Amino acid sequence: MMHTRKIRLMMASAALLTLTGPAFALDGADLMKKLEAATSSNGTTLTFDKAEVSGDTVTASGVQIKLAGQPGDALKIGDITFEGVEETEGGGYYAETVSFPDVNVVQDEGSLAVKDILVSGLSIPANPAGGTLDDILLYESASTGPITVSAKGKEVFSLESSEANLARQENDAGFDFDATAAGLKADLSQIEDPKTKEAIEKLGLTKLDGAVTMKGSWEVESGNVALEEYAFDFKNVGRLNLAVDISGYTLAFMKSLQEAMKSAEANPNKEEANQAMGLAMMGLMQQLTFNSAEIRFDDASITKKALDYAGSQQGVTGDQLAQSLKGLVPLMMAQLNVPELQNQVSSAVNTYLDGPKSLTISAAPEKPVPFPMIMGAAMGAPNTIPSVLGVKVTAND
Structure with missing residues (x-):
């Protein structure tokens, strides 16, 4: 009798696990397809070879990205690792961290290298065509380590690090955002035009050293975008800051803009596409309202x-x-x-x-x-x- 009860209990447990197992298993291919759908709204094409799942980690291999309007082959990213992944209500996904391989692109006589690329708090929508905040591809923070650009074997641009943060306001009223590009250095000594080279040397601009900062907010209902700070600050040059405040940049406006961009990109007749895009932009501009703006330059010699x-x-x-x-x-x-x-x-x-x-x-x-x-x-x-x-x-x- 006791033996029979144990067998029945084991069978019931197995049946329960069989029924509930798929509900908790992650579908890596589905995550990537929904990420692809979300990025395509901005004209970006994302492809991958396969997506493997291990616990709450999804590893996508053979990832390639092609940006809208950019000629040439797609950028080969390689493997992307999503950790702390969970499926959200409605069929979307949330990943605690997303790590990328270092980028090292060599083309003609130039090269680009980017290290330590990391995204935290990535939310992938189930339906990017929807009209709520949950239908937007969002992140909590994104950062990189050093970035370097070289030309003819010499480094002409470098960045120590970059970071961008996005925080939801209470009751999903909107977002607060900020970004920093620190340790920005540029070497202009390689410019070959004699007159330009002379001007750069006389102005002391052979080596530039500075940072770029940004800070602002976006209110969803009114579409109010308040860019409080967008500053370029260079030693021995000065600080140039742009601030602007407009309303009308709602979710509906953003979706319409994305659709216009996608239509223009899909049109093989680029002249016709540009004309259509211009007309679309004229129509969309009718929805915006100007509140204020400021340009300020603080001199540093x-x-x-x-x-x-x-x-x-x-x-x-x-x-x-x-x-x-x-x-x-x-x-x-x-x-x-x-x-x-x-x-x-x-x-x-x-x-x-x-x-x-x-x-x-x-x-x-x-x-x-x-x-x-x-x-x-x-x-x-x-x-x-x-x-x-x-x-x-x-x-x-």
Whole structure:
């Protein structure tokens, strides 16, 4: 009797495991196919040979990527390893980490090398054609180690590391994002054109050393994209920062843009495709609203060097050239027929040239301005754009 019960219990357990087993088993091929579908929305073609599963790890081999609009063969990636993989509700996938092999591409007389490529918190949607945040290919962070570019056997560009982060806001209201490219170095000494080479040497730009940073947010419902910082900061040159705030970049807008790009890429007649893309972009721009923008440059000695060099080409000193520019700017601005802006620009240029610190051009209208209104002003009365957008120019503030 006891023996019979044990047999029945074992059979029931085996049956249960048989029924429940497939529900917990990962399908590596399905993961890759859904990743391929998600990347194709941006015009990227992803292929792979096979995907093997071991526990919660999926290893895809023979991975190749071809970017839309890029000529030449597909980029051979090799093996990609997804770790901590689990299937999400609805049929999508989540991977704790995704690691890539180092990239080492050699073409003609140049080469590109990228090390330590890693993506964390990758969410692969089940249906990339859907209209929610869960239908977008997302990551929590992406990073690389050193990146180097060489030409004719000499390193011309390098980057110590790069990192990008994406964080969901509460109640899926949107995202906060930031990115950093640190230890950026460029060697311009290999430029062969004599005049360009001379200018680079006089300006002290033979070796560039700096960083690129980005920070902002995206609100899904209103489509508000607030790029607070997109800065290029180089030693002995200066810091150039762009900030912009627009609304209307919703999920629907993004999907329409992706469809337009895919249609243009699929059209073998490139001239016709470009025309269609232009018309599509004109239509999409109608949905956007301008809130504000700012371009700011903080000088780190490049202005004086530029004045000295430009002046030497004209047989004058840098200070003499600066005085000439002070008189020339009002004459140039007068042609635009914008008296208020003319005074601002003239005053800002004078202040900046007397002691270069910072120069800022900002646009902050009292109320958000629809893009169609801006385009209408540009075509009908371009001199009204500064007042429509609330443009201001300041220096050393």
